[in-house]
Amino acid sequence: MRRSLLFIPGNNPSMLQNSDVFEADSIIIDLEDAVNITEKDSARNLVKSYLNTKKKFNSEMIVRINGMDTKYYQDDLNSIVSDQIDAIMLPKASSQNLAKLDEILTEIEGKNHLTKRIKIIPIVELASSLIEVNSIASSKRVDGILLGAEDFTSDMEVYRTKEGKEISYARSAIAVASVANHIEAIDTPFTDVNDFIGLEEDIKNSLQLGMKAKAAIHPNQIEIINRMYAPTPDQIVWAKQIMAALENANKNKLGAFSVNGKMVDKPVIERASKILKKAEIFNID
Amino acid sequence: MIGIAGTLESNDCIITIKDSDKLEITIESIVYDYFKEQIEAVILETLKEYKLDCVSVLCQDKGALDFTIKARLITAIERMK
Numbered sequence: 626m627r628r629s630l631l632f633i634p635g636n637n638p639s640m641l642q643n644s645d646v647f648e649a650d651s652i653i654i655d656l657e658d659a660v661n662i663t664e665k666d667s668a669r670n671l672v673k674s675y676l677n678t679k680k681k682f683n684s685e686m687i688v689r690i691n692g693m694d695t696k697y698y699q700d701d702l703n704s705i706v707s708d709q710i711d712a713i714m715l716p717k718a719s720s721q722n723l724a725k726l727d728e729i730l731t732e733i734e735g736k737n738h739l740t741k742r743i744k745i746i747p748i749v750e751l752a753s754s755l756i757e758v759n760s761i762a763s764s765k766r767v768d769g770i771l772l773g774a775e776d777f778t779s780d781m782e783v784y785r786t787k788e789g790k791e792i793s794y795a796r797s798a799i800a801v802a803s804v805a806n807h808i809e810a811i812d813t814p815f816t817d818v819n820d821f822i823g824l825e826e827d828i829k830n831s832l833q834l835g836m837k838a839k840a841a842i843h844p845n846q847i848e849i850i851n852r853m854y855a856p857t858p859d860q861i862v863w864a865k866q867i868m869a870a871l872e873n874a875n876k877n878k879l880g881a882f883s884v885n886g887k888m889v890d891k892p893v894i895e896r897a898s899k900i901l902k903k904a905e906i907f908n909i910d
Numbered sequence: 911m912i913g914i915a916g917t918l919e920s921n922d923c924i925i926t927i928k929d930s931d932k933l934e935i936t937i938e939s940i941v942y943d944y945f946k947e948q949i950e951a952v953i954l955e956t957l958k959e960y961k962l963d964c965v966s967v968l969c970q971d972k973g974a975l976d977f978t979i980k981a982r983l984i985t986a987i988e989r990m991k
Binding site: 637638639642666667670671673674675677678 | 915916919920921922974975977978980981982984985988989
């Protein structure tokens with residue numbers, strides 16, 4: 626379960642070695658867009674060397690490889706797939722290339738005797754990917770889906786706005802497919818790193834449509850993202866009231882019960898349970 | 911043949927490696943007095959892994975940690991080949 630995922634350029638030693646101070650739930654080490662085409666080899670070696678500095682990292686470690694339509698992705702995978710990473714992020718994902726990636730990962734995991742199964746987080750950033758989002762969400766190893774709004778709006782030939790109307794459908798489709806397949810819908814980064822009010826409004830929109838986490842492109846966005854994608858104190862108090870009332874109802878063998886004058890049924894109990902589970906995972910009282 | 915990798919950004923280094931008739935390591939570092947031996951040790955260990963002993967290595971260091979020095983050297987070696 627994640628709230629924040631921070632992109633770190635794979636060819637930047639300073640950002641890599643400081644990545645654990647930013648308090649993001651997940652670090653996305655980027656070998657793709659953040660790395661110049663002439664430095665792909667350099668970034669790959671740097672990331673491999675960095676990953677070998679520890680057996681385990683505090684954050685979830687994700688590596689965004691180059692797309693499977695490039696000549697770089699195979700070397701990326703051969704270099705970095707190890708027990709030190711948790712997931713591969715796949716640009717321009719499709720159900721077809723996800724199946725191929727699953728095969729390659731299975732081969733490398735076996736060859737290198739990995740003790741874990743590497744997850745995949747596909748990026749949905751084309752209209753063609755959005756059409757098959759349910760197939761993508763149900764693919765092997767897929768643990769979450771990231772919306773790539775910049776490439777998506779480019780594909781659609783529409784303009785990105787802070788209000789985000791142009792990506793509402795994409796957000797909803799990804800959120801629905803993710804819930805249906807018990808994985809996480811991860812929202813696209815907010816690209817104005819100095820506009821914190823805009824970031825909060827963007828997060829509110831994404832939450833309303835069912836997004837559960839958000840990617841960030843700057844460490845100064847992490848605190849807001851972590852706060853807004855976590856249960857609020859009021860929500861936690863409410864959830865505890867529901868669970869306490871449930872316990873009381875079970876003890877007294879009551880079929881139906883209410884809290885604060887409102888009937889409590891199964892969906893309410895499930896919602897309360899999820900809130901408390903999240904609060905526990907994120908260490909919130 | 912020559913291979914170059916890295917940058918002069920903070921916490922990075924530029925490694926330049928070329929063929930030579932003997933092993934030569936030159937270090938220019940902002941933390942030379944404190945870490946010269948450490949930097950040299952990383953370079954020597956990596957050259958040993960790649961079975962290279964007749965090379966000239968220049969390390970222009972801006973406070974790079976071991977993992978960065980090693981990675982930049984490996985890239986420079988690969989580019990030299």
